[in-house]
Amino acid sequence: MNSIAKNLLKSVKRGQAVWLRASSAQSGKQHLRKLVLGIETSCDDTGAAVVDDAGNVLGEALHCQKEVHLQAGGIIPVVAQQLHRENIEQVVKEALGVSGVSVRELAAIATTVKPGLALSLEVGLQYSLTLVNKYQKPFIPVHHMEAHALTIRLTHHLEFPFLVLLLSGGHCILAVAQGVSDFLLLGQSIDIAPGDMLDKNLVNNAIVQKEKEEGIQEGEILSCVKDIAAAVQHAVAVHIIQRTYRAMLFCIKNSILSSRNATLVVSGGVASNQYIRKGLQTLADANDFAFLCPPPRLCTDNGVMIAWNGIERLRAGLGVLHSTDGIRYEPKAPLGIDISKRVEEDSIKVPKLRKKIQWFPQNHIGENTN
Numbered sequence: 001m002n003s004i005a006k007n008l009l010k011s012v013k014r015g016q017a018v019w020l021r022a023s024s025a026q027s028g029k030q031h032l033r034k035l036v037l038g039i040e041t042s043c044d045d046t047g048a049a050v051v052d053d054a055g056n057v058l059g060e061a062l063h064c065q066k067e068v069h070l071q072a073g074g075i076i077p078v079v080a081q082q083l084h085r086e087n088i089e090q091v092v093k094e095a096l097g098v099s100g101v102s103v104r105e106l107a108a109i110a111t112t113v114k115p116g117l118a119l120s121l122e123v124g125l126q127y128s129l130t131l132v133n134k135y136q137k138p139f140i141p142v143h144h145m146e147a148h149a150l151t152i153r154l155t156h157h158l159e160f161p162f163l164v165l166l167l168s169g170g171h172c173i174l175a176v177a178q179g180v181s182d183f184l185l186l187g188q189s190i191d192i193a194p195g196d197m198l199d200k201n202l203v204n205n206a207i208v209q210k211e212k213e214e215g216i217q218e219g220e221i222l223s224c225v226k227d228i229a230a231a232v233q234h235a236v237a238v239h240i241i242q243r244t245y246r247a248m249l250f251c252i253k254n255s256i257l258s259s260r261n262a263t264l265v266v267s268g269g270v271a272s273n274q275y276i277r278k279g280l281q282t283l284a285d286a287n288d289f290a291f292l293c294p295p296p297r298l299c300t301d302n303g304v305m306i307a308w309n310g311i312e313r314l315r316a317g318l319g320v321l322h323s324t325d326g327i328r329y330e331p332k333a334p335l336g337i338d339i340s341k342r343v344e345e346d347s348i349k350v351p352k353l354r355k356k357i358q359w360f361p362q363n364h365i366g367e368n369t370n
Contacts, residue, residue: 037101041123051304058100059098084124108140110309111125111306129327139327142310149177165280171268186340240276240279263292269300
């Protein structure tokens with residue numbers, strides 16, 4: 001999109017935001033909207049957005065560091081930190097500018113403080129606290145994975161409780177969302193998350209062996225590279241589906257979810273993977289679970305989900321701070337109450353997937369791996 005088109009789009013969005021505010025002011029019956037600015041810097045994306053308590057995204061901006069880190073073969077924390085520092089002010093200004101909202105009009109500022117890369121979290125928190133102190137605004141610290149879990153309530157009308165599977169580069173979590181800040185942790189990855197597996201940990205031993213067999217030199221590509229990628233993606237998908245299936249059975253057996261209106265929500269960056277998503281959709285259908293995913297752009301890290309989590313907490317009166325003394329970022333942080341031991345002790349046997357799932361054509365394998 002060229003600069004003229006971008007400026008035109010910004011003007012249109014700004015005009016829409018101004019019209020919305022004017023309309024609210026003209027109607028005495030309408031409540032005064034609450035606006036939250038969300039700021040996200042947990043990893044390598046600098047995001048910001050303004051969302052109101054009706055779920056309208058008034059403005060958003062995102063700076064992605066992907067191209068920089070691809071050259072290094074992975075995220076370098078100090079580089080990510082520097083890029084956040086260089087871009088956060090512009091990203092926040094853009095989100096506010098498009099929304100037509102000033103900081104003074106905000107009801108609160110919400111920011112990711114856990115979990116994530118320490119150096120990245122530090123940038124977002126420091127910048128946010130500067131705004132909070134300057135404009136005397138309430139501060140809402142946000143758990144990154146809670147925000148991913150609740151994004152679905154921005155895009156769909158969904159009541160609690162529901163089963164949620166969070167898939168990302170750094171996490172793989174199965175939990176039951178019982179409330180805005182009320183989660184039961186059923187299980188999580190104990191070694192490597194699916195995003196990291198798909199991105200940079202493809203079955204190294206097999207690759208080395210194949211390179212020897214084909215006499216591959218540095219810079220050359222294996223003839224079977226697509227087959228290896230497809231096999232890894234399938235193995236990851238099957239493992240995730242099996243664990244999700246067990247979580248479904250556990251929740252129904254223990255009356256944590258009702259068998260009549262149970263819902264499976266899948267969110268996080270890897271939820272954009274169409275192969276994994278299709279398998280989970282088929283699993284949900286076979287077990288009479290509704291299946292919901294946010295749109296792909298809201299599955300990856302963004303400011304919208306943080307602002308929406310702020311709105312959810314503001315409405316529920318949870319974790320809204322009027323003093324930021326002692327607030328710290330936390331690189332590692334659990335989600336909810338861990339009941340994974342109960343799941344393990346139940347020893348639920350998962351039926352063979354072939355009996356429940358007719359896998360879709362293999363030509364879909366390899367699409368949208370992350």
